[in-house]
Amino acid sequence: MDNGSWSSEDMPDLTGRTAVVTGANTGLGAVTARELSQRGARVVLACRDMAKGADVAADLAEAQVVRLDLSSLASVRDAAAQIREMTGRLDLLINNAGVMMTPRGVTQDGFELQLGTNHLGHFALTGLLLDRLVATPGSRVVTVSSLAHRLGSGWMRFEDLHSERSYDRMGAYAQSKLANLLFTHELQRRLEATGAETIAVAAHPGISSTDLGRYVPWYARPVVSGFTLAAGHSAAKGALPTLRAATDPTVVGGDYLGPTGYRQMRGRPGVVTPSRASRDPEAMRRLWEISEELTGVRPPLAVG
Template sequence: MAPWTAVDIPDQTGRTAVITGANTGLGYETARALVAKGARVVLAVRNLDKGKAAADLIGRRYPGADVTVQELDLTSLESVRAAADQLRAGHDQIDLLINNAGVMMTPKQTTKDGFELQFGTNHLGHFALTGLLLDRLLAAPGSRVVTVSSNGHRFGGIRFDDLQSERSYSRIGAYGQSKLANLLFTYELQSRLAATDTIAVAAHPGASSSELGRYAPGAVQRIAPLLEQSAEMGALPTLRAAADPTVRGGQYYGPSGLLQLRGYPKLVSSNAKSHDVAVQKRLWAVSEALTGVVFPLG
């Protein structure tokens, strides 16, 4: 069977995609590929100047492209709410929400709301954004929420007794927790969406060239170039999760090569921790309490 590539993305004319962190790297390549297939794309970014530059670049490559920029700082729930309000005002329906933005292995920091930076950005910010936009997704036939996780989910656990790493902090452990949370969120969201026409899917890029690794330990940065594939290749699992008509809710896509580090996208598996239903439900309840966002689902 031939590998799945961006050529296999069906026509996206008439569909609206909101992509977080889309001004560079994996998010930019995801946006570019969807625009090439006719999608209306919103680049949801923290830095408006960089977002506008990315939109201009896409527009020059694809004349007539419908690309707009939305300010979104996932480290601030106030910004998440403001962005959601503006997106809701501009769109009656959203076909794709791609939760792509993230930080990795940062020094110990907190978000504007006092959450550990990686957990707050990678999980809580996207949890809140998804909940605030969910009615627009439910209004679009065949809509999808795609959340980008990582192989790093295998290195973490959900530390309910120290979610914000106040007692002890590990860059890798906190990153692993946030990426495991992305999967727990996807699987629990899918269970809650089961009676709807909207699905939740996860993806991961393997080892891909992007700005994400700039805070990684020196040893990781030295070995990374030997393992990495291009951002264009790294975006393919996300694109398949977003656009392949055969995708089903609750699936997880990643590279097909050794250790899922590189290669064309295929259906992959996540670890046992990510499938713990009790932890999925507990994390959901904690996330609602921390963000104040309650999803409009039974």
């Protein structure tokens, strides 16, 4: 893969393909949905804020909006059922939505809020749609992680998965983003083992200017904003790794794409290296099994 020159203009024609983008009402998700639509894809915007989702969809050639609250498994199941009703085929599932550095909280199902929203909600959604993806030639699952997956201990804290013993906003966010990568790698392993043509890949936007930081404590906002302006790039550029992961024919299962500039903070999108912890086979399997138990969703990929 050439890491030096790819842009959204290199995306292939997507006419006839269907993509689901979570969190497509704002930021990276909205950019992703618009670019896919401009290449001819039919886009389903899976959003918690239906009004904002409708505003984005109004500018797209062929788009529908489905309500999805990833912090509620009931909402995830409802959204998956609606998507199944409106789509005969599913070429792309882009797990983009997320929350960052929230105050301590739990989802409607009692999970730590960031892990529950960023990982467990997407795990359940993917599992509920996986048969449609596997039945569609050339389909992909793209899950958006973050540079933050390396922070904290750098390893999954299975002994305190829901941060009940102690809670740190950034630490919990880092765990949820590490979970995104562990999920991607285990999903790819299981897809390969069952002979499916669907691939699982991951991406991260680098340091991108979006509203994801709305939960950053007030006293840290000037520092975060200044750092983003100095070292980061726009949402349009931040979405490029996701778009390349979703559409570039040279991408292979298990790839992780991000900016290839200084410390992966900005620059052209290409394949980058995730942490060693995100590729730990035991952690991958363990998180998958725990995720099945917590969500009650068992993707049809039972392998050893």
